[in-house]
Amino acid sequence: MATKEFLAVPSVGGPARVPPSGALARNRELLTELVRRDVKARYRGSALGVLWSLLNPLLFMAVYTVVFSVLLAAVYPGGVPAAAYILTGLLVWNFFSQAVSFATSSVLSNSGLVRKVAFPWVLLTVSSVTAALVNYVISLVLLIPIYIIFHLPVGLPMLLLPVLVVIPYVLALGVGLLLAAGNVFFRDLEHLVQVGLLVWLYLTPIVYPPNLVAQHDHGLGGHVFSLFFKFNPMTWVIGAMENVVTRGLWPIHWHGLVYAAFVAAVLLALGIVVFQRARRRFAEEV
Amino acid sequence: MGAPSAIEVRGVRKRFRIYHQRNQTLKQTLVNRGRGSYEEFWAVRDVSCTIPPGSTLGIIGANGSGKSTLLKCIAGILVPDAGSVKVRGRLAALLEIGSGFHPEYSGRENIYLNGALLGLPRRYIQSVFAEIVAFSELERFIDNPVKTYSSGQYMRLGFSVAVHLDPDVLLIDEVLAVGDQAFQRRCLDRIDQLKAQGRTIVFVSHGLGAVRDLCDTALWMDHGVARALGPTERVVGEYIAKVNQMEAARLEQEMTSHPILPGGRAGVGITEISYVGRDGPTALFETGDPFELRIAYTAPVPLEGARFYVSFVREDGVVALTVPTDDRLLHDKVLPAQGMARLVIPRLPLLEGLFRVTVGIAEIATGEWYTLLDRIYPFRVNTTDRAERGVALLGQSWSLPPPLRRRLSA
Numbered sequence: 001m002a003t004k005e006f007l008a009v010p011s012v013g014g015p016a017r018v019p020p021s022g023a024l025a026r027n028r029e030l031l032t033e034l035v036r037r038d039v040k041a042r043y044r045g046s047a048l049g050v051l052w053s054l055l056n057p058l059l060f061m062a063v064y065t066v067v068f069s070v071l072l073a074a075v076y077p078g079g080v081p082a083a084a085y086i087l088t089g090l091l092v093w094n095f096f097s098q099a100v101s102f103a104t105s106s107v108l109s110n111s112g113l114v115r116k117v118a119f120p121w122v123l124l125t126v127s128s129v130t131a132a133l134v135n136y137v138i139s140l141v142l143l144i145p146i147y148i149i150f151h152l153p154v155g156l157p158m159l160l161l162p163v164l165v166v167i168p169y170v171l172a173l174g175v176g177l178l179l180a181a182g183n184v185f186f187r188d189l190e191h192l193v194q195v196g197l198l199v200w201l202y203l204t205p206i207v208y209p210p211n212l213v214a215q216h217d218h219g220l221g222g223h224v225f226s227l228f229f230k231f232n233p234m235t236w237v238i239g240a241m242e243n244v245v246t247r248g249l250w251p252i253h254w255h256g257l258v259y260a261a262f263v264a265a266v267l268l269a270l271g272i273v274v275f276q277r278a279r280r281r282f283a284e285e286v
Numbered sequence: 287m288g289a290p291s292a293i294e295v296r297g298v299r300k301r302f303r304i305y306h307q308r309n310q311t312l313k314q315t316l317v318n319r320g321r322g323s324y325e326e327f328w329a330v331r332d333v334s335c336t337i338p339p340g341s342t343l344g345i346i347g348a349n350g351s352g353k354s355t356l357l358k359c360i361a362g363i364l365v366p367d368a369g370s371v372k373v374r375g376r377l378a379a380l381l382e383i384g385s386g387f388h389p390e391y392s393g394r395e396n397i398y399l400n401g402a403l404l405g406l407p408r409r410y411i412q413s414v415f416a417e418i419v420a421f422s423e424l425e426r427f428i429d430n431p432v433k434t435y436s437s438g439q440y441m442r443l444g445f446s447v448a449v450h451l452d453p454d455v456l457l458i459d460e461v462l463a464v465g466d467q468a469f470q471r472r473c474l475d476r477i478d479q480l481k482a483q484g485r486t487i488v489f490v491s492h493g494l495g496a497v498r499d500l501c502d503t504a505l506w507m508d509h510g511v512a513r514a515l516g517p518t519e520r521v522v523g524e525y526i527a528k529v530n531q532m533e534a535a536r537l538e539q540e541m542t543s544h545p546i547l548p549g550g551r552a553g554v555g556i557t558e559i560s561y562v563g564r565d566g567p568t569a570l571f572e573t574g575d576p577f578e579l580r581i582a583y584t585a586p587v588p589l590e591g592a593r594f595y596v597s598f599v600r601e602d603g604v605v606a607l608t609v610p611t612d613d614r615l616l617h618d619k620v621l622p623a624q625g626m627a628r629l630v631i632p633r634l635p636l637l638e639g640l641f642r643v644t645v646g647i648a649e650i651a652t653g654e655w656y657t658l659l660d661r662i663y664p665f666r667v668n669t670t671d672r673a674e675r676g677v678a679l680l681g682q683s684w685s686l687p688p689p690l691r692r693r694l695s696a
Contacts, residue, residue, distance in 0.1 A: 029402055029407050029408055030402040033398060037388060037395075037399055041390065113403065116382045117404070118363045118379045119405070186312040188312050192312070280365040281365075
């Protein structure tokens, strides 16, 4: 053995042992840190911070209310005020579209980590969707003044809210995992996703009432649109959310909600499978 | 040996695609019909090794030999195309210092984030937080964003988190090669502690000294193949022998391809320089070998009052010895117009390193150079089977109290 030049100093004690913990607990810790990072990063960049994330849906609510309710004289289900209907839908949609678009770039934008640090990279995508969820939950405070101003009913159906939050979360995660993996190999996917989300927004009854589609269900265009409308899981998520939040009702279209949950579960399973297959080549591709 | 191995690598192969033209967008892929043309390159071909718990493996080899690729396969960052890797226990890989840092975050926040990335629970980091900060000597800056850190501070913070890791298996890639001496020492101390506690460490390095000091087993990678695996001294020895052989060939080439053009002030010049060892001219010496430096010079008329000058400079700039001829003896002597000066060292005391000589001839009366060749011709000194380190032997010896008795062997 070679002599040690300067290592001969007797070592006193040593680092304390880390308490043993399962992979699950460690991943939860890491996910918490990553979500913390993602949430902070979102607010740290802009001067207005949290305020801006609340102002944004209010501004859009105002614009859409003027366009659809005042100019186009749309009537919303149950005679609910346009502003209440639109804001409720927008908050859900903002959450979903933020979650999907952040998830899409989650792996590629952390290429430094993926190349150098071994950890379950799927947590990058989970964390970006979860960070959007945190924003969403914060943004729900906007509903409080809406409840007060429009005297919206409060009732038992509100117990369903957690489910109505979980379904779009799972859906966004499933779609996000597929897109995150795809974006590593095709880097223009990010931009296509932005366009896609904008189209999807208008295919979902968020700013206009759902009966508008039924009224125009004729001609080829109308048929295609109403087909999209029916198969779009977000239609049913938003619909149920509107029932619960703006009218204090249990969801009218239960079957639609079950369908949305089913689609979300299938997409999540598919997303996990595709992501785990693709991740074998992430470190080489990013 | 009933204990299960800490790391088991079996027949691992990893292939990379080297793209000539790479289509990284959907648009390009559709237009060019495909992901692009590429060549396959096997970075690791069929490597197997078993590392028992508590041992330290050093992976050595030239650049591009597949060391880092193998390490990334063990870390699970790369997935091998064939073969399998099994790691028992909690693994932490440290492939680049501070790679998990977020520039906008303060040092404090980054310690937590980086710790979490390396698999440490927040509660544990809290308990060693003060220690990490103290180790990094960044107490005053810990709440500033790391983008304001100097590269040294950045590195120290990364090191500190890293050496406070507490994994069963620790993978380290080259990271100890950076940082200032004092800090590097503390890191090595820390790794030694981990080693003493029975953690398994895999260490990729170009620094053979560090591998020798830290590792009990070494793996020599050569063009993706494991050339040798075994006790560090043996493997490092084989590796050095191979490198020396290649370097000797290179040095020899350099020797013959650089004839000296005579020509200096007043027509005095050096025509040839050679190193002579036990078996004739060479550029490769062993500490303790006979050594001779021959300087052939030429002048238009006999040299009056000339001083010869030689200086040995190690590659890192350390001057091991500067030795002029004695002016008192030579100031009134006349030397032949052509001749050879020899500097003889019966037992070369220089220790391992690559050395060059600076050779000159000056006029004693004025002190002006006739000719001066600065740091020409490298020669290598190897130190094998000796424990001494440094620039040169000092003719030293130890004196200890007389032994009471011989220790009973265990």
